[in-house]
Amino acid sequence: MITAERKPLDEIIDYIKPFSRILLVGCNECVTVCAAGGRKEVGLLSSALQMAFMKEGKVLDVKELTLERQCDPEYVEELVPLIDQVDAVVSMACGCGVQEVAKRFKEKPVFPAVNTKFMGASERQGVWAERCQGCGDCVLGMTGGICPVARCSKRLLNGPCGGSSNGKCEINPEVDCAWQLIWDRLKSLGIEKTYEEIVPAKDWRTSRDGGPRKIIREDLA
Amino acid sequence: MSFQKQLSSGEFVVLAEMNTPKGVDISEMVTNARKIKERVDGAIIPDMDNGVMRMSALAGGVLMRQQGIEPIIHVYGRDRNRMAIQGDLLAAHVLGIQNLLVVHGEEMSYGDHVDAKPVDDLDELGIIRAIQSLQEGVDMAGFDLKGSPNFTVGCMIKPFADDTALDQELEKAQGKISAGAQFVIFPPVFDLERLSAFVQKAKSLGVPIISTVFLLKTVGIARYMATYEPGVFISEDLIKRLRRAPDREMEGVILAGETIKALRELCQGVRIVTLGWEHRLPAILDYAGL
Incomplete structure (x- = not known):
């Protein structure tokens, strides 16, 4: 939402x-x-x-x-x-x-x-947290369903950085390190190999960086 | 005499745009610079002009200084946030660069790194205000600097096709001048009568006006600009002149030289833009009588 x-x-x-x-x-x-x-x-x-x-x-x-x-x-x-x-x-x-x-x-x-x-989800009663930045080219399939663009403070696609400590982000001990979450998830799925793949520089054109976006569905328009 | 002193004394200034290389081979840039040294008052160094990744203007400016040409480097917000801009400005001062031209970065989608993430933290006005703040010894976060820089700052007037568009541009320029810009650069206008009227109007800005002379390399470029950039006012007669010339390339050079000569009466300086044909600058200056 x-x-x-x-x-x-x-x-x-x-x-x-x-x-x-x-x-x-x-x-x-x-x-x-x-x-x-x-x-x-x-x-x-x-x-x-x-x-x-x-x-x-x-x-x-x-x-x-x-x-x-x-x-x-x-x-x-x-x-x-x-x-x-x-x-x-x-x-x-x-x-x-x-x-x-x-x-x-x-x-x-x-x-x-x-x-x-x-854009976020409810973590518990009265608490909502960011989950998606609408980058227009979803990477969740590679990252175990946890978004590094929205949830890593540095938006790293090949994380974590040196600021990850005990599963938390250096910016705030209340913030989970997205890359720790990704690693734990990949491990539990038995696909740690995915982590070793180097993700190339992201194409930001699909994000807001390419200018204001619009979706046109010819079948509906 | 420095560019700044020439500006304030009302002397006509001749500035040549010198592009940095896409790579580390600086031989061409240095050779071209040596050929115009003593013949121009300064070199404007674009930074990633037209969204094309090249060696940065900061290094280009230092290279020009090493060749004995006073540099004026582009500053813009597309690729750098306020931290990087301020840091580079301090570096520029320390490296002896005294002149800045605050410009609008071309859209990323028009360049050669279309998938890059633009920054756009500060717009042109924001950058000029940041420069003023640094000159006053304080950074944008309000912290005192250990030694403050000093610059001569210019801004651009974007192409305009009529008086209404010019009025809007002048209003924007006035804001930039109030924020600290000390000179403005006009876009290329080939119809000198029109340019004269535009410049007269722009004199209300109260700062030196430098006009742009754009080298028409080919008839195709002239026709393209005439069609898609109405603000340049390239007439059919001018296109015919280029087309009928025995040496079209040289005709463009002659035209640029003639325009520079004519501009002496109209404004306080000229920026010569050759878009990669800097080797043609000596010939242009010959025809301009410089």
Whole structure:
């Protein structure tokens, strides 16, 4: 999933200070799962913003709506009946959702209420960790299902480096050394030989480094 | 007189672009440099120009100094992060390089290492600000330097096809000048009447303007540029002149020389770009009367 964290309240208030009527839009997908921008968080933020305005002697009218998906134009259309009743939109979706709303309603200012963080997985209740950087040329088949691009601090393709100690990364004792994980996994699968293969310099064109990416499926488009 | 002093005294400067080799054989570069020593005021050393991996401009600049030519080296952000850029700038100063030209690196996909990972940590404005900070004795992280460098810094005006595009470029250049750029380099414009109008407009920048003279090596290149780079204003008449010339290669050289002569009246300097034909620089300078 795409993970996110809510922005500090003061930053959101700074965005909407000039307005008195806002539409606060949540998303029922990734940001709901990581408890950053789902229906519940929309309710909480709405109350917090209204209280902050009241403390300043102002009134903030907040309309709340949580869409099934904000990154899909079909669902963004559901905002149409509300958009004329507000001065600005605050989106609690990831960056994709914010941009879809901004694209659809060109005349309205749209502000993000969360910081989009990474593509990750849930490690345990309340803990999410990065797993994929979307490099566009998956190497998991060679690395025992553990991604060195996303999980090695140096993105080494022929690791580990000298900073691996007792299975942990030198940047932080809380961070696993991806290459230790890869080695342990290859060993348990009985394919340690794979580790000896030298991985050539990666072709980064498939990653964001080749410019903004697009997928066109001729069979669906 | 140094390039910096010539600029500030308003003298016309002649700069030749000298590409570094793709490899370690520097003989051609050194030979070409020796032939133009005393005839130019400085050599501009591109760094991985057009996204092609070559010997770095830092080494090229040092080589030029060894030949007695004052270097102006390219600095750009595509291949280096702020650590590497700052470190190389300190190295450049220590190695006697006093002039920098902050440029935009060509897209990786246009070069010869298309699969490389671009860095793009700092844009041109960010680099100029970093240079200013180093000159003030502080690095980008706010730490004091033990000895600060000193540079003359220039920036580029990208090709523009009309007044609107020029206005945008001038606005960007103004930002770079406010950040510390001390001269600007104009792209090649073959229509001198138009160039004159453009330069007049750009005088509002308040810094010396150096124009580019681009050697047209072949009719094909001229036609390509006329078609795909409208900002160069290559006319059909000019293409005809090249095509009908008994020695087309020499005609390009003569044209470059004539353009340099004409530019003396228009701006404060010229950058001669030959894209690998640096051996033609002496002939171009002959026809320019330099």
